[in-house]
Amino acid sequence: MKIIKKSLQLSYQLFPAQYSPESGRRPYHFAFIFKRGVLVSFGVNSYHKCPKILRLARRFNIRKYTEYQYPHAETDAISKAWGKIHLDNTCLMTIIRLNRYGKLQDSKPCVDCRAILDSIGLDKIWWSTKDGKVTNGRISILVEDLGEVSGKKQFKEKT
Numbered sequence: 568m569k570i571i572k573k574s575l576q577l578s579y580q581l582f583p584a585q586y587s588p589e590s591g592r593r594p595y596h597f598a599f600i601f602k603r604g605v606l607v608s609f610g611v612n613s614y615h616k617c618p619k620i621l622r623l624a625r626r627f628n629i630r631k632y633t634e635y636q637y638p639h640a641e642t643d644a645i646s647k648a649w650g651k652i653h654l655d656n657t658c659l660m661t662i663i664r665l666n667r668y669g670k671l672q673d674s675k676p677c678v679d680c681r682a683i684l685d686s687i688g689l690d691k692i693w694w695s696t697k698d699g700k701v702t703n704g705r706i707s708i709l710v711e712d713l714g715e716v717s718g719k720k721q722f723k724e725k726t
C-alpha cells in the first residue's frame with residue numbers, strides 16, 4: 568500500500584501546478600517501477616518519437632511500436648531502466664493516469680505494453696481506475712482509504 572501511496576504522491580508532484588486549456592495535450596500518464604520496494608524508474612507518455620521505443624519494439628518484437636514510436640508511460644519507464652536495472656518478477660509497476668483536472672483515469676496497460684511486461688516477467692502491475700481506485704485486476708483499493716495523499720492537486724472541472 569505504501570508503494571501505491573508513493574506513486575500517487577509522485578504523480579501529483581509531476582502533474583503541472585497549473586492547467587492551461589491552451590496547452591493542448593500534455594503527459595499526465597505516469598508509470599513507476601519499484602524493485603523490492605525501491606523506486607528504480609519512472610516514465611511518462613509522450614507525443615514525441617523516441618528511438619528507445621524502436622529499440623524496445625525490436626527487442627520484444629512489437630510491430631506496432633516499430634511504426635508508432637511514441638513512448639507510453641510503461642515503455643518509457645522500461646526503456647529508462649533498460650541496461651541499468653535488472654527487470655524481472657521482483658519488480659512491481661504502478662501506472663497512474665490523471666485527467667487535466669487531476670482526477671484519476673483508467674490506466675490499464677495496453678496489449679503491446681502488456682506483451683513487453685509479460686516478456687520481462689514483470690507481472691505485479693497496479694493501475695488507476697476512473698472510479699478513484701488502484702487495482703491489480705483482482706484487488707482494488709479505494710484511494711480515499713489510503714488517507715491523505717500529499718501534494719494532491721485537483722482542479723475544478725468545467726461543466
Ligand SMILES: [Zn+2]
Pocket residue numbers: 639641676677678679680681
Ligand atoms: Zn501501452
